[in-house]
Amino acid sequence: MTRIIKNMPSMQGVAAGQTALANLPVGLTYTGLIIRHKRSGVDATEAQMKADLGDIRVIIDGDVKIEASATELLDLFQYYGGTVQDGVIPILFARPWQRTAVGEDSLSYGTADVQTFSLEIDIDAAATSPSLEIVAEQAGIALLGKHVTLRRFGRNASATGVLEEANLPRGPYGLLALHATTANIDDVEVEANQRIVYDADTTTATFRDSLTGKAWQSGYTHMNFAPSDRVGDAISLDLQDFRVRMNMSATGTFNLIQERIDSHVAGR
Secondary structure (H helix, E strand, O other), X not given: OOOEEEEOOOOEOOOOOOEEEEEOOOOEEEEEXXXXXXXXXXXXXXXXXXXXXXXXXXXXOOEEEEEEEHHHHHHHHHHOOOOOOOOEEEEEOOOXXXXXXXXXXXXXXXXXXXXXXXXXXXXXXXXXXXXXXXXXXXXXXOOOOOEEEEEEEEEEEOOOEEEEEOOOOOOXXXXXXXXXXOOOEEEEEEEXXXXXXXXXXXXXXXXXXXXXXXXXXXXXXXXXXXXXXXXXXXXXXXXXXXXXXXXXXXXXXXXXXXXXXXXXXXXX
């Protein structure tokens, strides 16, 4: 599909300690958003972007499709082989690392059947003279079909050893990956309806990811269920039971970030 790059309407509420908001026009298809962040008119460094910007939320018809901090978004971008550029936080809907063009384009955010599309950014109180602009990459008119969402869940490991996670939501969606914001996991076993579908230590998982250009990030444990970068390889969570057993080497709190393939319910 032919893509255009276009500045979006100005964000409201761009100030230290505030939540900035942009209402984005609907109708066209969005293949990605680029958040441009400057400090006193100068492109912010990676460290400054991570310090200045907290949670970033993409919301369609009141449903939070993506919720992650600037740190998490930049770290996941680098996990998939991207290089961070000063002043730029990308949110890629059509994912360029998918193996086929059809697979990449199929995950774009069509908005022809969407009523509201907005972006919210929490700005840290210590941010220095922040400015934010939104640039969109757009294509033709399409409905919002299958699309990638990021869902985040806080968890606590109160002891070392196996921490079993059996409370992730199940339903009609596909799970591409789980990302734990801790490196204190030695190995992971995943069971879906009493069948082991993933069983690897961090060395094995890191090597397997390297074959397709992925780079594990410091402070993370990545569980990639679609190592071939094919959309159809996502694990269906339309299950009766789903368990993730993480062998913890240390205690502490962390986030579990789901990368999911979801469907849209028009008008929700």
